[in-house]
Structures are given as C-alpha cells and as structure tokens.
Amino acid sequence: DTGVSQDxxxxxxxxxxxxxxxxxPISEHNRLYWxxxxxGQGPEFLTYFQNEAQLEKSRLLSDRFSAERPKGSFSTLxxxxxxxxxxxxxxxxxxxxxxxxxxxxxRLTVV
Amino acid sequence: QKEVEQDPGPLSVPEGAIVSLNxxxxxxxxxxxxxYRQYSRKGPELLMYTYSSGNKxxxxxxxxxxxxxxxxxxxxxxxxxxxxxxxxxxxITGGGADGLTFGKGTHLIIQP
Numbered sequence: 001d002t003g004v005s006q007d008x009x010x011x012x013x014x015x016x017x018x019x020x021x022x023x024x025p026i027s028e029h030n031r032l033y034w035x036x037x038x039x040g041q042g043p044e045f046l047t048y049f050q051n052e053a054q055l056e057k058s059r060l061l062s063d064r065f066s067a068e069r070p071k072g073s074f075s076t077l078x079x080x081x082x083x084x085x086x087x088x089x090x091x092x093x094x095x096x097x098x099x100x101x102x103x104x105x106x107r108l109t110v111v
Numbered sequence: 112q113k114e115v116e117q118d119p120g121p122l123s124v125p126e127g128a129i130v131s132l133n134x135x136x137x138x139x140x141x142x143x144x145x146x147y148r149q150y151s152r153k154g155p156e157l158l159m160y161t162y163s164s165g166n167k168x169x170x171x172x173x174x175x176x177x178x179x180x181x182x183x184x185x186x187x188x189x190x191x192x193x194x195x196x197x198x199x200x201x202x203i204t205g206g207g208a209d210g211l212t213f214g215k216g217t218h219l220i221i222q223p
Binding site: 102 | 115117119145147152153154155156157160199201209210211212213214215216
C-alpha cells in the first residue's frame with residue numbers, strides 16, 4: 001500500500017465511450033500529478049494540481065481529457081470518446097518532499 | 112533526441128552480481144534525480160532521491176549524479192532474484208511545474 005489509491009485497477013471500454021478514473025492521495029500532500037504510461041515506455045506527465053488549482057497541462061492532454069480536484073483532496077481524470085490509442089496505464093502521484101509517491105495505476109484497455 | 116536516455120535492456124546478470132544502471136540527460140535545468148523500481152502491472156516505487164551532484168547510499172543501493180556529464184547511475188550490490196524488475200530513472204527541474212521526466216526504463220533480470 002503506497003498510500004495513494006487509484007480506482008478502478010483495470011477498465012475495459014469500447015471505443016467512443018467515456019471513462020473516469022479516481023485518485024485518492026496521501027492526505028496533506030498539496031501537489032497531485034497524473035501520468036500516462038504505455039508499454040515499454042516511462043510514465044509521461046499529463047497534468048498537475050496544487051491543491052484544487054490545475055496549474056499545468058501537457059500537450060499530451062487533448063481536449064477529450066479533463067481532470068478535476070475538488071476541495072484539493074481526491075482527483076478524477078475523465079476521457080471522453082475514448083480511442084484505441086488511449087489504452088495505457090494511468091498513474092497518479094503526490095509529491096512528498098522526498099520524492100514522488102505513485103499509486104498502482106488504472107490500466108485502461110479500449111477495444 | 113529525448114530529454115532522458117536510458118537503455119531498455121533487458122539486462123541479465125547472475126545472483127550476487129553488482130548491477131550498474133545508467134541514464135543520460137540533456138536538460139541542464141534538472142536538479143532532482145530519482146530512481147524507481149516497477150514490477151509488472153504495478154506503479155513505480157521510489158528507491159532513491161538525490162539533489163544535484165554526488166553519491167547517496169541506502170542499503171544495497173547507491174545512486175550517483177554527475178551534473179557536469181549529465182549522467183546518473185544506480186548500483187545494486189549483492190543482487191537478488193527479487194530485484195528483477197524495470198528500473199526507471201526520473202528527474203525534475205527546481206520549479207517542478209512540468210512534473211517528472213522519465214527514462215524508458217531498464218528491464219533487469221537476476222538469474223538465480
């Protein structure tokens with residue numbers, strides 16, 4: 001248990017459907033990050049929050065992606081009109097002052 | 112050229128050997144350097160966290176950072192089969208606004 005919980009662990013969806021993932025970070029950690037990891041690659045930065053404010057977005061985050069962090073606690077990542085290229089592991093992380101702690105991720109498969 | 116280069120392997124060594132894993136990078140603004148271990152279908156697990164140049168040791172693991180050469184290393188002593196995993200280097204600028212930049216990861220296999 002890393003202290004960062006992600007739900008669901010695995011999601012299979014049909015192309016064109018919308019999906020939403022949730023991240024519950026270690027409490028009292030202000031910065032929360034979303035990353036995407038495809039097979040054989042390192043994680044790639046998507047976006048990050050300082051409390052409830054979304055401060056940075058990668059160009060990888062197309063307009064089909066949206067992230068929220070209401071009240072600066074848990075965060076959600078939604079993908080609309082999923083495409084097969086969205087199949088990946090979606091990872092959430094918090095900054096702990098001595099590094100970044102990741103959750104176990106949500107593995108998305110778009111069929 | 113990617114910002115962070117890491118040989119994907121696989122790297123296969125016998126149990127008990129010293130393992131050397133390396134990354135090179137091009138962005139001189141990187142100040143914090145990390146090594147993560149990732150088992151299959153799991154999230155990355157932080158192993159080592161260092162700031163700027165120098166060495167840091169933790170048990171069987173030693174991390175080295177050479178900012179003048181833009182080169183970082185992770186050494187694993189007395190390697191065990193349980194060390195078999197993918198090792199990812201990661202780094203970030205002082206401001207941290209763009210998040211961590213990762214290498215591709217090196218797949219390490221420790222043969223019993």
